[in-house]
Amino acid sequence: MAELLFWPALLAYSEAAVAYFGETRHPGMPGRLATWGVRIGWLVQTALLAVQAARAEGFPWSTWAGSLNLFVWLVVGAYLIWGCQPRYRLLGLGVLPLAVVLFVLARLGGGTGIGTRGHYSNLFLVLHVGLVLAAFAGFTLAAALSALYLWQERRLKRREATIFRLHAPALSRLDELSARTIAIALPALTLGIAVGIVRLSDRGGGFDALMAVTVLTWAVYGSYLLLRFTAGWRGRRAAYIGLVGFLLVAVVRLALPITHFAT
Amino acid sequence: MSVVLVGISHHRAPIELRERAALDIERAGELARTLAGDTGEAVCLSTCNRTELYLADGSPDEAERKAEAALLALESELGPALYRLHNEAAALHLCRVAAGLDSLVPGEGEILGQVREAHRAGATGPVLDRLFRQALHAGRKVRAQTAIGESPASVSSAAAALAEQVFGDLSGREILVVGAGKVSELAVRNLVTRGANIAFVANRTAERAAELAHEFGAEPLPLDRIEEELARADVVLSSTSSPDWVLTREQVARSLPARRGRPLFLIDVAVPRDLDPSIHELDGCYLYDIDDLEAVVAETLAGRRREAERAEAIVADEAEEFVAWHVSLDVVPAIASLRARAEEIRNAELQRAKLNDAERRAAESVTAAVLNKLLHLPTIRMKQAAAAADGVIYADAVRHLFGLEDER
Numbered sequence: 028m029a030e031l032l033f034w035p036a037l038l039a040y041s042e043a044a045v046a047y048f049g050e051t052r053h054p055g056m057p058g059r060l061a062t063w064g065v066r067i068g069w070l071v072q073t074a075l076l077a078v079q080a081a082r083a084e085g086f087p088w089s090t091w092a093g094s095l096n097l098f099v100w101l102v103v104g105a106y107l108i109w110g111c112q113p114r115y116r117l118l119g120l121g122v123l124p125l126a127v128v129l130f131v132l133a134r135l136g137g138g139t140g141i142g143t144r145g146h147y148s149n150l151f152l153v154l155h156v157g158l159v160l161a162a163f164a165g166f167t168l169a170a171a172l173s174a175l176y177l178w179q180e181r182r183l184k185r186r187e188a189t190i191f192r193l194h195a196p197a198l199s200r201l202d203e204l205s206a207r208t209i210a211i212a213l214p215a216l217t218l219g220i221a222v223g224i225v226r227l228s229d230r231g232g233g234f235d236a237l238m239a240v241t242v243l244t245w246a247v248y249g250s251y252l253l254l255r256f257t258a259g260w261r262g263r264r265a266a267y268i269g270l271v272g273f274l275l276v277a278v279v280r281l282a283l284p285i286t287h288f289a290t
Numbered sequence: 291m292s293v294v295l296v297g298i299s300h301h302r303a304p305i306e307l308r309e310r311a312a313l314d315i316e317r318a319g320e321l322a323r324t325l326a327g328d329t330g331e332a333v334c335l336s337t338c339n340r341t342e343l344y345l346a347d348g349s350p351d352e353a354e355r356k357a358e359a360a361l362l363a364l365e366s367e368l369g370p371a372l373y374r375l376h377n378e379a380a381a382l383h384l385c386r387v388a389a390g391l392d393s394l395v396p397g398e399g400e401i402l403g404q405v406r407e408a409h410r411a412g413a414t415g416p417v418l419d420r421l422f423r424q425a426l427h428a429g430r431k432v433r434a435q436t437a438i439g440e441s442p443a444s445v446s447s448a449a450a451a452l453a454e455q456v457f458g459d460l461s462g463r464e465i466l467v468v469g470a471g472k473v474s475e476l477a478v479r480n481l482v483t484r485g486a487n488i489a490f491v492a493n494r495t496a497e498r499a500a501e502l503a504h505e506f507g508a509e510p511l512p513l514d515r516i517e518e519e520l521a522r523a524d525v526v527l528s529s530t531s532s533p534d535w536v537l538t539r540e541q542v543a544r545s546l547p548a549r550r551g552r553p554l555f556l557i558d559v560a561v562p563r564d565l566d567p568s569i570h571e572l573d574g575c576y577l578y579d580i581d582d583l584e585a586v587v588a589e590t591l592a593g594r595r596r597e598a599e600r601a602e603a604i605v606a607d608e609a610e611e612f613v614a615w616h617v618s619l620d621v622v623p624a625i626a627s628l629r630a631r632a633e634e635i636r637n638a639e640l641q642r643a644k645l646n647d648a649e650r651r652a653a654e655s656v657t658a659a660v661l662n663k664l665l666h667l668p669t670i671r672m673k674q675a676a677a678a679a680d681g682v683i684y685a686d687a688v689r690h691l692f693g694l695e696d697e698r
Contacts, residue, residue: 054437183455184570186582188589190455191441197458198553259550262574 032075033139037130039068040103044123050116051193058116065110065123069103072130075139076100089152092136094160098280099130101164106171109204114196121171151226158219159241163276165212166248170273172205173266180263202261205269206252213248220245237282244275291417291619292350295380296357296372297335297342300394303371310365311341319411325356326413333412333422335387337404339394344384346417350376377616381421382609388429389605390439396594397438397601402429417619421612428608435604438597441590445583446476449557450484452586453525456555456576461485466523468492468516468537469530470502474559477527478506489523492516494530520545526556528564536564543572559583621672624685627694628668632661 043064049057076097079088088097106122109115133139179195196204220241227234251268254260260268298311313321318334321343325332330353331346343360347353354374361368375383383392388405390397409422433439442448450460457463463486467478470493478488488506492513493499503510511519513530516537520526530536542554556577558565563579570577578586636657645653668688675684688694 055435179455183452183576186570186578186585188582188585190586191451191590192593194440195455197454198456200458255551259547259552261551262553264573265551 030140032071032078033134036068036071036075037127037134039064039071040123040127040130043068043119044127047116047119047123051120054193058113061116061119061123062111065103065107065119069100069107072096072100072103079139088138088156090136090138092133092138094138094156095129095133095136095280096138097156098160098164099126099133101161102126102129102167105164105168105208114194117193117195118171118175121174122168125167151222154222155219155226158215158222162212162216162219163280165208165215166244166269166273166276169205169208169212169269170276172201172208173269173273176201176205176266177263177270180266198262202265206255206261206265209248209251209269209272213245213252216241216245216248237279240275240279240282244272244279247272247275291331291346291348292353293377293380293417293421293616294345294347294350294353294357295342295375295383296345296354296361297340298361298368298371298373299340299342299392301392302373303368307365307368307371308339308341311361311368312336312338313341313364315407315411318408321360322412325360326415331413331415331418333408333414333418335405335408337401340387340392342387344380344412344418344421346415346421378609378613381424381612381616382606384421384425385428385605385609385612386602388425389432389601390429391432391598391601391605395443395591396598397432397436398443399433399439402426402433405429417616420615424608424612428605431608432601432604436597436600438594438601441593442587443591443594444476445559445580445587446480448583448586448590449477449527449559449578450480450486452576452578452583453481453486453555453557454484456553457524459485462487463524464489464522465525465527466490466492466511466516466519467502467506467508468513468526468528468564469494469532469560470498474527474529477557477559481525481527482506486525490519494532517541517545520554521548524552524555526554526565527559528557529559530564531560532564533562535566536560537569538566539568539572542566542569542575546572546574549574557583618673621675621685624688624694625669625672628688628692629665631692631694632665636661 041064043061046057046061046064050061079093079096088094102122103126106118110119110122130139175195176198179198179201182190182195183198223238247268251260251265251272254268255265298308300308303311313334313336315336318336322332322334325334325343325345333344335342335344341361341364343357345353345357358372358374361372384405386392388402390399390401393401405422406426409419409426412418412422414422442451453463454460460481461484463481465478465481465486465488467474467488467490470491482488488508490511491499491503491506491508492511492515493502494513496510496512499510499512502508513536520537520542526537528536537556542556551574553574553576556565556569556575558577558579561580565577565579567577567579569575640650640653640657643650643653672684672688
């Protein structure tokens, strides 16, 4: 059953990714098709996750590939909050191709199958993995918003006469949404790290490089908010910090199988 | 009943003629009612670019003469500029007008509202009501399915639309107006329409600044105090005749720390320019001069023309739909007669039959069903034939075959 659900979800996400590309050439219908692709894909993936959870009688995403599956669902879910609005369709061009690639990787790693149970306790996983993944999904969306900000700012700085051909969200709105997303994601990461530290102190174990990068990620996003509210760092500078933070998120995600899931 | 259109537009009539033939909506409604009389239908569409009379009448030549006379009564020199269209051509024309395809700026949106007003004020019957509804539908469809009306078509609207690219919703955004040229005034109106607030008006002379500030409900400001208020402004709009920079890069740079990262959008519509072009290099500052705005407008107009090609296909479909309906009116009397005759025969035969109540009800139901099934296909075929211009031949054939000649 779960296997059967993977393919329609992938098909819908892929259709959306292609349609978002089409939207840049001929705005209108491709954008609407893309939005429906995202909605349908996300609903099918929700069903896939529900089947996985039901069969495993708990939280089955303790493997790297499994967590990637959940991560894709969180990213697309977060995107859906604004992505359905015509002005934010361009954001889909950044989010959906990434989602397709990660979803395929999750599949190749066995993360979309059934019966993959980790060695962690369920409660720990729900709190630690769930919170950290939710935060990372938020940071991914914030990075896409930042990238869109830099692209739109470049068009305005170059005084491109074609600026109205492709409708992008306003600079201030992108800047604000990126900051809001980070302001929501950072407390989730803080809690996720705190739960991890509690477990570390309970069970013992060393402070590895991955944990150091995660804490660094927290520091980068913390600085983002601090500088924004105290020194008025907005716009281009804030967008760059958001992208640097996302690079660290990518490092953590890629390094996960080497450290956390290797044991 | 034929549709007749007689009118003038910006294509053939200069503004001096058009303004003499222009009517407000009340007078347009009155004229339509006069032309329609007791039995006809008429709508008068009068905008700054056109005055057109649409009539639906059994006698198209007579209707055309009436419409011409009405327009010439408004202005006797209109004669050479008048155009006359009938039926299909008139329907296509109105659909194009409603979609903004016949406007000076392709895709302008105001015309749709003007067509709606004219329709409401007119003396419409089944034909013109259907025609105007179809045209309004065409206009809405074009705006929904193409990007023809999405981008700005003038320097002033381009300035406001670019400000929206920076700030999104302009509600509550503070505008600092420096000087007061004609283009600047239009840009101000565009910004205000989108919710922006004129906070300051600066001018070389204090009296003129006070006068303009009063007009916009803003605070007057001498030119040498602009820098002080830069921290509060979101948009600066400048159009003085000063030969020197009214605002330099250094002045703007000094105001940036107090702005705490808020973007600043600057519009310079003055020639020679008022604002130091290097302001654009500052972080968070976006400066557009008249050339930049004109380049945007030229591009968007080209885009509108590209979209207009797509819109033409939509409009043609809508006009065709009206025409199909309109020509089907020719066969409606024949269809009605045929059905009436069939019903008459059915009722007569039912009366003759000796049936109890239950049997009568069953027989009525069965015969009605048989009749409907039998007449369904001929009805559809006659309507199709009407759309293909063979309707009258088919209608005559039906009348002849079923002996309906007396019921014409």
